[in-house]
Amino acid sequence: MIVTFGATFLGVVASFLLWFGGQWWIKRQRNKKAVRAMMEEIQEEIQLNIALLDQFTKTAPKMLEEGNVPVYIPERMNLAVYNYVVSTGEIRLIDDIRKQRLIRYAAIACETFNKFIDNTELLLAIFLLRRDGLVWSKHRLKGLIETAEDKRKYLEDILNKLQRSEPQKEHK
Secondary structure, three states: OHHHHHHHHHHHHHHHHHHHHHHHHHHHHHHHHHHHHHHHHHHHHHHHHHHHHHHHHHHHHHHHHHOOOOOOOOOOOOOHHHHHHHHHOHHHHOOOHHHHHHHHHHHHHHHHHHHHHHHHHHHHHHHOOOOOHHHHHHHHHHHHHHHHHHHHHHHHHHHHHHHHOOOOOOOO
């Protein structure tokens, strides 16, 4: 009877350990797949934002030379993936602390550029009501173009670091 009980007990314990280990392994594989997909989406969004900034830096000087001052600037940075990753907490799945920070820095850079565009549009609308407003508007747009070039270089740097950085786990 003790032998039967011992064998049954060991069988139940072994079954539990196998089940628990299998669940752990499945969750780990699912998280790896989610992190891989998330990093691809983030890198694609950064590339898209770089392309938007590049387009803006090429078209805006031509508009200034022609004397066209737009009141609406459509080149806004995309923040959908950043907002989703941060708000859902999935950014915690990334083991590398540096990559987490780089993702947050890219989001902050895009968000500040969008706010700068909003402020620029407001100022352009006000400047164009003045007699000497065209001069001030061109000056503000030149500043926006310089900022766009800086943000593009910054995002390219972040993208390169995300693609080549070695994982570093947080030490507690």
